[in-house]
Amino acid sequence: MAAGCCARVPGLLLQLLLAAAAAALCAGAGAQDGRCDYYELCPATQPSMLNVHLLPHTHDDVGWLKTVDQYYYGARDNIQRAGVQYILDSVVSALLADESRRFIYVEIAFFSYWWKQQTAQMQQDVRRLVCQGRLQFANGGWVMNDEATTYYAAIIDQMTLGLNFLKDTFGDCGRPRVAWHIDPFGHSREQASLFAQMGFDGYFFGRLDYQDKNKRKIQKEMEQVWRASANLQPPQADLFTGVLPNGYNPPSNLCWDVLCSDYPVVDDPDSPEYNAEMLVNYFLNISTIQAQYYRTNHIVMTMGSDFHYENANMWFKNMDKLIQMVNAQQSKGSLINVLYSTPACYLWQLNKANLTWTVKQDDFFPYADGPHQFWTGYFTSRPALKRYERLSHKFLQVCNQLEVLAGPLALTGPYGQGSSAHLRQAMAVAQHHDAVTGTSKQHVADDYARQLAAGWEKCQVLVSNALASLRGSKEDFVFCNQLNISVCPLTQTASHFQAVLYNPLAWGITWTVRLPVKDWAYHVRSPSGQTVPSEVIDVLSEGSENFRPELIFPASAPPLGFSIYSVTRLPSKTPKFRDCCSTSGAQRFSQSLVIQNEHLRVTFDPNTGLLQEIENLDRGLRLPVSQAFYWYNASSGDFMHPQVSGAYIFRPAQTKPFLLRHWANTRLVKxxxxxxxxxxxxxxxxxxxRLYPGQRHVELEWTVGPVPVGDDWGKEIISRFDTQLKTNGRFYTDSNGREILERRRNYRPTWDLNQTEPVAGNYYPINSRIYITDGQIQLTVLTDRSQGGSSLRDGSLELMVHRRLLLDDNRGVGEALLEPGDWPGTGLVVRGRHLLLLDTVEAAAAGHRLQAQREALAPHLVLAPMGQGTPYSPGTPALTQFSGLRRELPPAVHLLTLAHWGPDTVLLRLEHIFEREEGSMFNLSQPVTLDLQDLFSAFTISHLEETTLSADQPLSKATRLQWRTSTGGGPAPVQPAPALDPSAVTLQPMEIRTFLASVTWSKDRHR
Structure with missing residues (x-):
């Protein structure tokens, strides 16, 4: 539901009370000692027959054609007939009417809001349905998140939110055993790894490449074990994975919803509409055919679809008849048994079959549902929303951390009532597979942004309260959220102001602060009062009538802490912005065009102004690199296929993109x-x-838009880097920001590809980085948001930065991707950054991953007028620097989560950010042991309880179904968890460990 609709995570005491109540209610209904005998609640099957598991379900998008609230309340039926509140009302009523019926529900954003509106009696009835296993939750995330354009930490956060709501509400019987991603448009390996680490027993999805599916059906590999990590010890990231036979829709002719037009079951033989015998024969036939593609005597049929079951009686009444009639054929020799079931119950039967399953180790990208129909455009669609989502993730971590470090005063302080819950829920909604993907209608995308903005407002109050508390002085804090376009009223008008640089990383950081200002001379002082070197440059071209100065100064902040810099405007007369030189039109530099620092030298062609060469001075590397912008003309359909390029689909009209321009007007600033x-x-x-001193990467800040479409061509803009590296058709991309996967042009690791789209069919999601290498030299590009990218020829990399399209691609959204800008009809302007890194392969493995982590959680800047603070304790100077850590973490260890969980409990996640053999040059891929007991300055850890990744069950009690695989060996024996010592916590490469830490607060944590 919308960001402000749902209560924040309860305190620990309330959680325990709710869990105890749920356990008591479930006693005698399959739950013992608070644990739920989940699979024992499954319906009986017939071992000697083909068992057809009917899975009644609804797929409720958390925004798509309508906003979240419109979907929940059933508003705007002129857009789409859908009302989630009525679906849940109707389903519960139908389940209470007949004990044989079952149903699964998925989207907790909707369910949690519905739950709050129910009477105590209805809540008790629903709890009983859950305890009996008749209403089961699948997946359990706040939303069903996308897998291509989502960052791993945001996935973990939204799953944690949903799964802990279920735990607090229903106890162990509410915990989903099955991950259920039936609608996302392709599936990432990291997603499967995260699901396995959350404790799921299996994973079912509906969409995969049509060629892949055909091959799997023939080879009976529709179900297998996904080995989802190259680093974690099996079966830690192994996950049984099944492809559903009909996507997530019912078989043809068996759809009985108000949204369907199929014939109902007419079982009165005297009726002229009688069709029961025909339907029974049809069902027996399609069951037999489907069973040919699966390995056991169990198959599934998904009975539901988008926003089905608003009148659940229609579905269940017809399925009741179908089950009765089909099973009646057993007396005539039929060997088919049909039953109401759930994904978990189906999975349980597969596990009991004790077969040996093949193993998959790659991912399911890119996804195509037919020739010329690659769903790779959404990797880039709505680039501004994608950037806002990534920034919001960072700010949520800042908010979470300061809530812990400052304590209750962060929530209720001098600035009012703060909250992290609103942004947490808005961020969770933004992970939905029609949100961050950019595949919703425009008014829905606007609503996603509105929810994020409302969350920011509440978090800004919390951050202000926390900074005042930790500093010991109340300031008039200002949040300049338009610094990316050089707008900040405070710094552009004030003669004196303070810049508070907060660092959410557990390592100290140095950062260059850039602020729009009014004049050309300023004095900057560090937290200790020392003068900091500073400069002002004009960000517009020299001689422009629009004077746009920016103040630049280097700053640093301690780990998990802040530094406060003081800025004073100096008297001045006339700005002197003769930085160096510029060209216009056909004029060219007669001299070399070079920028350089102590690590890098970047050369540009003096005739074109384009990038020409990069030198890594530390390694003695020199690589010719050209970079330019190109555009693909979007297909409007052709003689081969009518498919057009749209919000989902990327299909260029020709394989060779148009060069935007082979030269640039250029200005050099030194x-x-x-x-x-x-x-x-x-x-x-x-x-x-751009190059700053000390920087080991080249920063390319691009501004694109409004993309012109007056020539009736939709355009898809790319930034392309070309080198002479011999890459043998290979390039490398991240998976949701974590492990790296090798990609090969026109190739799939597990099936023979018939490539129909040589551009779109080679595009992959880039969440944080893409690189090419010849085995000796590596060229990496880091991104500031999710984008589509590829290497379409050896030595080349390209990233799509913007799309503006004129046609709808016929995947349901019903609108062209024609985003408006600030003024109607002008089109969207997008600004972003690519970081270009050149190094040896050995050095790149460490440095490039560390830089990607720094970019994901870059420092956050808060401003305040100087001289207007009010000390909390007169005579006690306010702090100008603070760190939440007593010592910074080793470079291989990232503080992934620090969040409030209860009065004396903190949610703590730590991750080893390196893969095995990665960073070996600097010994960074080795296990790391930490002493957490006295690590934090605000508290001391007295007790640690390790949990699954989603923090909804203790790791010591977590068990998963084990599977025999073709790689050898049977199920791994369950090993008792070793005793947990807070002073010696070890992390293996790529391992994430999650803890609920009982803490004792430091007496001096508040000023």
Whole structure:
């Protein structure tokens, strides 16, 4: 539901009370000692027959054609007939009417809101249905998240939110055993790994490439074990995975919803509409055919679809008849048994078959549902929303951390009532597979942004309260959320102000602060009062009538802490912005065009102004690299296929993109604190290539839009890097920001690809980085949001940065991807950054991953007018620097989560960010042991309880179904968890460990 609709995570005491109540209610209904004998609640099957498991379900998008609230309440039926509140009302009533019926529900964002509106009696009835296993939850996340454009930490957060709601409400019987991603458009390996670490027994999905599915059906590999990590010891990230036979829809002719037009079951032989015998024969036939593609005597049929069961009686009444009639044929020799079931009950039967299953180790990208129909456009669609979502993830971590470090004063302080819950829920909604993907209608995308903005407002109050408490002084804190377009009223008007740099990483960080200002001379002081070097540059071209100065100064912040810098404007007369030189039109530099620091030297072609070469001075590497912007003309259909390019589908009209321009108007800026080359390609495409002192990467800040479409061509804009590296058709992409996967052009690891789209069919999701290598040299590009990318020829990389399209691609959204800008009809302008890194393969393995982590959680800037603070304790100076850690963590260890969980309980996640053999040059891929007991300055850990990744069950009690695999060996024996010592916690490569930490608060944590 919308961001403000749902209560925040209860305190620990309330959680225990709720869990105890749920356990008591379930006693005698399959639950013992608070544990739920989940699989023992499953219906009986017939071992000697083909058992057909009917899975009654509804798929309720948390926003798509309508907003979240419109879907819940059933508003705007002129757009789509859908009302989730009525679905849940109707389903519960139908389940209470007949004990044989079963149902699964998935989207907790909707369910939690419905639950709050129910009477005590209805809540008790629903709890009984859950305890009896007749209403089961699948997946259990706040939403069914996308898998291509989502960052792993945001996935974990949204799953944690949903699963802990179920735990608090229903106890162990409410915990889903099965992951259920029936609608996302392709599936990532990291997603499966995360699901396994959350304790799921299996994973079912509906969408995979049509060629892959055909091959699997023939070879009976529709179900197998997914080995979802190359680093974690099997079976830690092994997950049984099944492909559903009909996507997530019912078989043809068997859809009995108000949204369907199939014939109902007419079982009166005297009726002229009688069709029972025909339907029974039809059902027996399709069951037999489907069974040919699966290995056991159990198959499933998904009985439901998008927003089905608003009148659940229609579905169940017809299924009741079908079950009775089909099973009646057993007396005539039929060997088919049909029953109401759930995904978990079906999975249980597969596990009991004790077969040996094949193993999959790659992923399911890209996804195509037919020739020329690759769903790779959404990797980039709505790039501004994708960036806002990534920024919101970072700010949520800032909010969570400060809530812990400052305590109750962060929630109720001098700035009012703060909250992290609103942004947590809005971020969870944003992970939905029609939200961050950019595949919703425009008014729905606007609503996703509205929910995030409302969450930001509540978190900004919390952050202000926390900073005042930790600093010991109340300030008029200001949040400048438009710094990306050089707008901040405070810094552009004030003569004195403070810049508070908060660092959410567990390592100290150095950062260059850039602020729009009014004048050209400023004095900056560090937290200790020392003068900090600073400069002002004009970000517009020299001689422009629009004077746009920005103040630049280097700053640093301790781990999990803040530093406060003081800025004072100095008296000045006339700005002197003769930074260096510029070109326009056909004019070109006669001298070399170079920017350089102590680590890198970047050369540009003096004739074109384009990037020409990068040198890594530390390694003695020199690589010719050209970079330019191109555009694909979006297909409007052709003689081969009518498919067009749209919000989901990427289909260029031709394989070779158009070069936007082979030269750029160029301006060179050389200062002590920054060197930049400003490239202006067209009125709607420009770029600044930048180096700061000490920086080991080249920063390319691009601005694209409004993309012109007056020529009736939809356009898909790429930034392309070309080198002479011999890459043998291979390139490498991250999986949701974590493990790296090798990609090969026109190739799939487990099936023979008939490539019909040589561009779109080679595009993959890039969440944080893509790189190419010849085995010696590695060129990496880091992204600031999710984008589509590829290497379409050896030595080349490309990333799609923007799309503006004129046609709908016929995947349901019913709108062209034609985003408006600030003024109607102008189109969206997007600004973003690519970081370009060149190194040896050995050094890149460490440095590039560390830099990606720094980018994901870059420092957050808060401002305040200087001299207007009110000390909490007169005579006690306010702090100008603070760290939440007594010592920074080793470079291989990332503090993934620090969040409030209860009055004296903290949710703590730590991860080893390196893969095995990665970073071996610097010994970073070794196990790391930490002392957590006195690590934090705000509290001391007195007790640790380790949990599954989603924090909804103790790891010591977590068990998963085990599976025999073709790689050898049977189920691994369950090993008792070793005693947990807070002073010696070890992390293996790529391991995430999750803890509920009981803490004792430091007496001096509040000023």
């Amino acid at each position: 200062k002590a604190l920054v060197q930049e080359v400003h490239q202006n390609f067209t009125a709607w495409c420009s770029q600044v290539v």
